[in-house]
Amino acid sequence: MSPVLYYFLSFTGINILMCWSLYLPYRVGQLHYLTVACMLASAYFSGFAAREWSWPFALIVVVGILIGILICLIPSFAIGDAPCFTVVIIGLTIIFILKTAVENSPALGGTIGFFGIPQVNHLLPLTYLLVVYAGAVIYRIDHSRLGRAASVVFVDKNTAAALGIDVKRLGMFFQVAAGALAGLAGTLYAFLIGGLFPEFFNLGVIGTLMCMLFAGGHTTMWGVIVSVPILEGMQLLLPSAIASWRQVIYALTLIVIVLVLPGGLVTKRMLLRLKGKVSGGISKCNN
C-alpha cells in the first residue's frame, strides 16, 4: 500500500473517532471541545509510555482511553447540564492549560515536539477494528433509551426534565463516552504520526472536526462516515497551493453547509426514508 493511501485511510479512521466524540455530546446539545484535550493528553501519554517505559500497545490503548474518560469525568460533574457555550469555553480553557503544561515539560519535548514513538505493526487494520467496534457501541446507544432521551434533551431540556430524564447524568454519560473515544483516537494518532507537537492541538483542529461533523450531518452517526473521507481526500486531490488554504476551505464549507443544508449531507429523515424504501422493497420481494 502506498504511504499516501495508508495515511489517508489512517487519518480517516482517527478523524471518524474524533468526530463521533463530538457527535455524542452534541446529541444533548453540547459542543464538547474538551475531547481535543483528551486527545492531546492520551497522545502524549501513549508516546511517553511507549518510548520511555516500553509498555505494550494494548495496555497503552486501555490507559489512553481511561485518561480520556478521567479528563472528561471530572469537569462533567459541573458541566453535565451546563449551557453549550460554557462547555465550549471550559473545553478550550483546558486545551490551553494542557498545551501550556506540555510546552513547559522538557520530558515531553516542550515546544519542539516529542519524537521517537515506536511503530506498531498492523496499525491500520487495528484502527478500523476499533472504529467498527466504537461505531457498534454508538449505534446501540443511539437506538437505546439513552439515545431517545438525548433526542428529547436536544430539543428541550425543560421538557426532558419534566419527562423524568436526568439531564445532568445523561450529559455526563455522553461527555465521558466522548472522552473515551477521544482518548482512543489520541493513542492511535500518537502511534501513527510517531511525533507530537503541542501546536497541532489548536482551534484549527476543532474547526476541521466541526466541519466534518456538520457537513456529514450532526443528527446521525453515519454522516461523518461520508464527510470525513471526502474532506480528508480533498486535501490529497487539491493542488498543494490550494490545499494550504484548507482551513479557509473547511471554514467556508461549514458556513455554507449550516446555511444551506442545516442537517448536513446525511440526515435522520433521509435514513428513515431510505430504511422505508429498503424494507418496502424487501416486503414486495417476499410477496
Added chain:
Amino acid sequence: MEIFAAQLLNGLSLGSMYVLLVLGFNLMLLVAKIIQFAYPHLVVLSMYVCWGVLRHTDNMLLVVLASVASCIVVNVAIEPIFRLLAKRHGLDINVSFVVSMSMALLITDVMSHLLNYGYPIAFPTEWVGKSIFSSGLIAFSAGQAYALFGGIAAVAAFFYLLYRTRQGRVLRAISENSLLSSIIGIPIIKTRVLSYAIAGLLGGLTAVMFARLLGSASPGLGDFVGMKVVAASILAGLGNLKGGLVCGLLLGIAESMAIGYLAGSWSNAIAFMMMLVIMLIKPEGLFGIEA
C-alpha cells in the same frame, strides 16, 4: 509592593481593553442574539489595518478612522449571514456560535496567508510611546495611558448611549423582547444592524488602543483574545453588561498579576485556571445570565 502597583496599572490598562471587547460582544448577544466569537478576530484584523495605514502615514486621525471603518464595515457585512441563519434555524445561539467560530478560523487563516507573509507585525516604537511616568519598577507608558483613559471614555460613552439616549432605549427594548418591540413599531433589522455597527465602532477603537498597548499583533492573537473575551462574558453571566465591566477588568488585573509573579508562559495558564475554577463552580456566571 512596587511589582504589585506596576502590575495593577498594567492590569487596569489591559482590563479596560477586555471590558470594551466584552461590551461589544454582549451587545450583539443581547440585541442580535448571536455569539460572535469572531469579534476579537475582527479587532485583530483592524490592528493589521492600523499597521498598514501607519506604513504610509503617521496621521493619527487617519489611522483611527481606518481602523474604526474597517471594523464597522466587516462587522456589518457579516450581519446578513446571521440574519439568514436566524431565518433557517430560528435564533439558535449555538448555531450562531458554530458559524462565528468558522468565521474566526477564516479570518485567522486569511491573515496568516495574506498579511505580512503570516509573520507577526510590530508597530513603530513612537506609536507605542515613551514612558510618561516612572518610579522604580512602576512605569506608565503612553500606550497604557491611551488604553486606560481611552477605554474609560469609550465605556462611559457606550453606557451613556445605552441608558441616556432614545436609540439606547430601543436597543434595550429589543434585547428584552424583540416581538413586543416590533409590535410597537421598532425596526428590528435596522436596530440589529445598528448593534453590529456600534460593536464595530467599539472594536475599531479597541484595535487602535490595543495596538498602542501591545505594540505588536499576530494572526493567532484573535484566538487567544477571543477565548478570554468569551470566558469573561461567561464569568460575568452571558449578556450581563455591568458584570462584563467587572469581569473584564478583573481578568486584565489577574492576568497582569500572573505575569508579574509567575514564570513566562505559565502566567496565562494560571489566569485560565482561575477562570476555569469559577466557571466550574458557577457555570451560569457570577452576576447571572441576561441573554
